[in-house]
Amino acid sequence: MTSPEKIRSVPRLGLRGRLIAAFATGALVLSVSMGAIAYYTTRHFLITDRQSAALHQAYANAALLRNALAANVPHIDLQVTSLDSGAGSVSLLNDNGQWFSTSLAVGKNSIPLALRQSVGSLHVATQTSVINDAPAFSVGVPLPSQQAAYYLVYDLSDLQHTLRVLLTALGAAAAATTLLGAGLGLIASRRTMRPLAEVSLAAVAIAQGDLETRLPGHRGDADLEGLTNSFNTMVDQLQERLERDARFTSDVSHELRSPLTTMAATLGVLESRRDELSEQGKQALDLMSADIRRFARLVEDLLEISRSDAGASDMIYxxxxxxxxxxxxxxxxxxxxxxxxxxxxxxxxxxxxxxxxxxxxxxxxxxxxxxxxxxxxxxxxxxxxxxxxxxxxxxxxxxxxxxxxxxxxxxxxxxxxxxxxxxxxxxxxxxxxxxxxxxxxxxxxxxxxxxxxxxxxxxxxxxxxxxxxxxxxxxxxxxx
CATH class of the missing domain: 3.30.565.10 (Histidine kinase-like ATPase, C-terminal domain)
Structure with missing residues (x-):
């Protein structure tokens, strides 16, 4: 059983990948659906047409043999051979248990038993089966007045080949359509991701300190225009706040310099008279001296940062x-x-x-x-x-x-x-x-x-x- 940790560890497609996958999947589903409809519709009509032709031919041949048997025409086998069965078809005659066929490869045993029994019950019957490793459509017509039966075995190999070619062509078309859908998805994802890329580049520039960066306008697109305006407004407010913070830091630093100068001067006087102080006084002087130096360094750092933020700190190379x-x-x-x-x-x-x-x-x-x-x-x-x-x-x-x-x-x-x-x-x-x-x-x-x-x-x-x-x-x- 897959653990939740393994499920979470599977990387998800990004937005671009999901768009391409959606277009490709849609194209695949559409092409497969249309291809399946086209294939089964074509298959139905081809098989129906072939079966109808076989029935008409079987009825015509059965009528000819019935007349020949009624007239006691000699050499009935020659009559069977002379029948027009069509290309790839075989005619068989069962005359009182004696079988005649136009092909040595197809005989009594080639006719399905269920079909022979149905014809023996004086019913016209049809059946699709495999004869000699090839699909075939068999038609049986009883001749009750002559105690005989006529069978027509129609070879469907060419039809099967045609359907395979059609299926291959439809499969290739589905693959091509899927690739085309993926291509369209790539183009659409680029157009869709372009505003996000602009936002990303703008955000990177702002993070690097370029607060003058703004997104270009997208007139005519209400959604993108709203995003652009919101982003630019946010940056304006951020810039304004940073400027206020920089001014505050600069003002505070400058205000602290005067008392700091006074304290440093006072400290200098006290250090010049250090020998006159008691041990506790010297310790207090050392603590005050360390704090004032640290305070001076803090004010210097604040001034340096405020000058840097204000762009007033030039490089002297x-x-x-x-x-x-x-x-x-x-x-x-x-x-x-x-x-x-x-x-x-x-x-x-x-x-x-x-x-x-x-x-x-x-x-x-x-x-x-x-x-x-x-x-x-x-x-x-x-x-x-x-x-x-x-x-x-x-x-x-x-x-x-x-x-x-x-x-x-x-x-x-x-x-x-x-x-x-x-x-x-x-x-x-x-x-x-x-x-x-x-x-x-x-x-x-x-x-x-x-x-x-x-x-x-x-x-x-x-x-x-x-x-x-x-x-x-x-x-x-x-x-x-």
């Missing part, structure tokens, strides 16, 4: 060698996270002197956020590597740690804004804002690259992999 870029970015990042030992650095010699056009500030932000993320959640980064990708078209930057790792479920969501995952509850004083990795993804995307998370070697830790395309001309820095 510089041409720099990969070795210099990675070393400088790592140095700046580890200087800001001096609570952990610096990670080991490996730069593939094949890419060290390759020149890359990047926004250096954004690249340093990418590196800094990844190093800070490892410091917050994984006990610090352990290794940073810069190599050429397998397709030799990208710079592959890896920031590795030996922390608890990231589950498969979280690997896609970890680059969402304000997402901190289940591990957020395990932090002790170094909580991030949930914006660092979102900014990493944004800055990498602005360079035309991608970022992903992989499990570390030996199923330990995580590797953050940044792929930046080498779409500029590759040349050795020493050659310029």
């Amino acid at each position: 510089d041409t720099v060698t990969i070795g210099e870029l990675v070393e400088r970015s790592l140095h700046a990042s580890t200087r800001l996270n001096d609570n952990f030992p610096p990670p080991t650095l490996f730069i593939d010699p094949s890419v060290r002197s390759v020149r890359l056009m990047v926004d250096k500030r954004r690249f340093e932000r990418i590196m800094g956020n990844l190093i800070e993320n490892a410091a917050n959640y994984a006990g610090g980064a352990t290794r940073v590597s810069a190599t050429l990708s397998h397709d030799a078209l990208h710079l592959e930057l890896r920031v590795c740690d030996e922390g608890p790792g990231i589950s498969l479920v979280e690997r896609d969501r970890i680059f969402e804004r304000f997402y901190r995952g289940d591990i957020s509850g395990q932090r002790e004083g170094n909580e991030g804002s949930g914006l660092g990795l979102a900014l990493v993804a944004d800055n990498v995307a602005r360079h035309g690259g991608t970022v992903r998370v992989e499990q570390g070697p030996n199923a330990k830790g995580s590797d953050f992999v940044v792929m930046i395309p080498l779409h500029r001309e590759i040349e050795d820095a020493d050659e310029t």
Whole structure:
């Protein structure tokens, strides 16, 4: 017995497949139905016509033999042979138990017993049977005045062949009609799926941040016009809400900068007089200093995101060698996270002197956020590597740690804004804002690259992999 799990595991056809299947099935049912009607109607008329001809011929031949027997014509066998039985037909005469036939292959035993008994009862009878491995129609006419009986065996092989040819032709026509129906279904499905494809492409563009995307109008089609208007209205409302959220974030961030500047200045004064504080005062100062730094980083991240959403954050490109870029970015990042030992650095010699056009500030932000993320959640980064990708078209930057790792479920969501995952509850004083990795993804995307998370070697830790395309001309820095 099939389990429900197996039934659910059977893949269902998509909408396009179901449309094609519906057209093909409809064409098949229609062609088979029409073909069956045509076949059985033709078969009926052909058989009826053949049987009618056989009866008329049998009556005519029986009348001739009756007259010959009444006149005592000698050599009655010659009279039987001279009868016009038609092509493929055999005449037989039973004259007082003596049988005469126009064919050596057909005799008394070829006539079905039921037919002979019916004729013996003085009834004209017919019967379809198989004689000598071929279908045949037999007619028996009694001649009671002469104590004789006449039989006509009509061969139906040619009729059977004709019906087989007709059945084959109808089957081929049904197959051709089914294929034609499937073709029409394919054309219809393309026309039907075109608006859905437009919606899908528009949704993908919107998901990638292009909020100016709208569906084209479909005048004259009330259903599609309603769908188009509803979709465009939804996007308008979404864009308006995102703009309000961006303005709110920007306004809040700017409003927080002034008190944050005041707090930072106050903190500087307190730190300059640290030696005058008691031990409890020093501890409180350390806590306040850490909170203010974290608060400042949050405000900076919010401002960066608001500028990005508003489209006011321009890219400033510089041409720099990969070795210099990675070393400088790592140095700046580890200087800001001096609570952990610096990670080991490996730069593939094949890419060290390759020149890359990047926004250096954004690249340093990418590196800094990844190093800070490892410091917050994984006990610090352990290794940073810069190599050429397998397709030799990208710079592959890896920031590795030996922390608890990231589950498969979280690997896609970890680059969402304000997402901190289940591990957020395990932090002790170094909580991030949930914006660092979102900014990493944004800055990498602005360079035309991608970022992903992989499990570390030996199923330990995580590797953050940044792929930046080498779409500029590759040349050795020493050659310029």
